[in-house]
Amino acid sequence: MPQRKLIPPGHGDGLCLSRGQHLRLIDPEGGQSGDLFAVSLDGRQRLSNGRTFDFGGTVYLSAGNQLWSDQSEPLLTIVADEVGRHDFLYAPCNDDMYRKQYGLTNHRNCFSSLTEALRTLGVAPLPLPTAFNFFMNVDIDANGKLHIRAPKSRAGASMVLRAELDLAIALSACPASTCNGGGATKPLAYEVF
Numbered sequence: 107m108p109q110r111k112l113i114p115p116g117h118g119d120g121l122c123l124s125r126g127q128h129l130r131l132i133d134p135e136g137g138q139s140g141d142l143f144a145v146s147l148d149g150r151q152r153l154s155n156g157r158t159f160d161f162g163g164t165v166y167l168s169a170g171n172q173l174w175s176d177q178s179e180p181l182l183t184i185v186a187d188e189v190g191r192h193d194f195l196y197a198p199c200n201d202d203m204y205r206k207q208y209g210l211t212n213h214r215n216c217f218s219s220l221t222e223a224l225r226t227l228g229v230a231p232l233p234l235p236t237a238f239n240f241f242m243n244v245d246i247d248a249n250g251k252l253h254i255r256a257p258k259s260r261a262g263a264s265m266v267l268r269a270e271l272d273l274a275i276a277l278s279a280c281p282a283s284t285c286n287g288g289g290a291t292k293p294l295a296y297e298v299f
């Protein structure tokens with residue numbers, strides 16, 4: 107059994123994946139979304155939502171889809187997905203967002219969690235464009251308006267991604283209640299195998 111590591115609510119963690127290894131992202135309690143950012147270990151390639159849309163042709167990514175780099179190579183392949191809805195449009199929540207939209211200062215945020223995790227791994231934290239917002243549920247209506255809904259992930263639900271290169275991965279359990287059904291922020295967990 108792979109070891110399960112917990113990401114506390116509103117915090118992050120970093121890990122390295124060798125090519126061919128799998129990462130399972132788990133929502134232990136249900137209804138919690140997270141951020142994933144990936145950089146190739148040689149530092150040459152960073153996750154890109156635009157390239158992912160170029161090659162995948164969809165904003166709704168699930169099993170069979172790949173997450174691509176800014177150098178047009180696949181970084182990760184989604185090999186299993188019990189949730190089926192994730193977002194790759196929104197930037198990581200950060201200080202500016204909490205201050206300008208909610209009047210909150212010194213709020214935990216995914217941008218800080220992700221950059222701290224990358225620094226811990228010895229990877230340049232910037233630029234940090236859009237992360238893959240796993241379990242985050244965003245509907246796009248016919249007018250193009252975005253609607254953030256409660257995550258579809260039930261307690262214990264997971265998805266599995268396979269590394270296509272040696273990667274540094276940063277994860278964050280998002281502290282934005284809007285992205286988590288309006289309730290308190292909950293933990294996430296992961297396993298490497």
Ligand SMILES: [Zn+2]
Binds near residue numbers: 198
């Ligand atoms: Zn966030």
